[in-house]
Amino acid sequence: MIRALALLTLAALTACASSTPIRWAPATDYTLDIVDNPDRQRFDVTSTSKATAPLCLSKEAWPALEALPAGFDGATLSTSAGTQALLPTGSAYCPGGCGDVRVEPGQTLVGVIPYAAFGNATIIAADTSRTLVFEVHPFICAR
Numbered sequence: 001m002i003r004a005l006a007l008l009t010l011a012a013l014t015a016c017a018s019s020t021p022i023r024w025a026p027a028t029d030y031t032l033d034i035v036d037n038p039d040r041q042r043f044d045v046t047s048t049s050k051a052t053a054p055l056c057l058s059k060e061a062w063p064a065l066e067a068l069p070a071g072f073d074g075a076t077l078s079t080s081a082g083t084q085a086l087l088p089t090g091s092a093y094c095p096g097g098c099g100d101v102r103v104e105p106g107q108t109l110v111g112v113i114p115y116a117a118f119g120n121a122t123i124i125a126a127d128t129s130r131t132l133v134f135e136v137h138p139f140i141c142a143r
Contacts, residue, residue, distance in 0.1 A: 024138075030051065032045070032046075033045070033046045033048075041121045041124070042115060043132045044111075045110070045112070046111075047136050049107055049109075054102055055139065062101050062109065065110060071098075075133060080129045
């Protein structure tokens with residue numbers, strides 16, 4: 001029994017060790033722009049690939065145009081009232097991952113983070129000292 005368990009553990013470790021490590025893209029391989037759009041009560045975010053190979057982001061790490069993906073927690077908002085985290089967007093557990101967003105060389109990825117994702121959009125829009133803190137961490141696509 002112990003020998004079988006040891007063999008299973010060794011097989012699991014070998015499988016994990018044989019997976020391809022993530023190769024993070026250097027900051028010189030992409031740009032990130034955040035534009036405050038108070039008329040539409042949102043922040044428009046764009047990232048443009050300057051890499052020579054396709055870049056990828058996990059789907060739950062990039063805001064879509066229609067809605068924030070489940071599990072998205074990659075932004076905070078600073079206002080005169082302090083720092084606000086995103087309201088919960090739900091859970092995002094996908095066995096094997098939720099998939100990637102692929103960005104080809106020279107392509108621009110567009111997303112939106114609405115003020116309402118942090119609370120009352122009207123109050124946030126009235127606060128003139130709002131700043132979105134958002135980071136993006138693309139990696140070189142495996143294929």
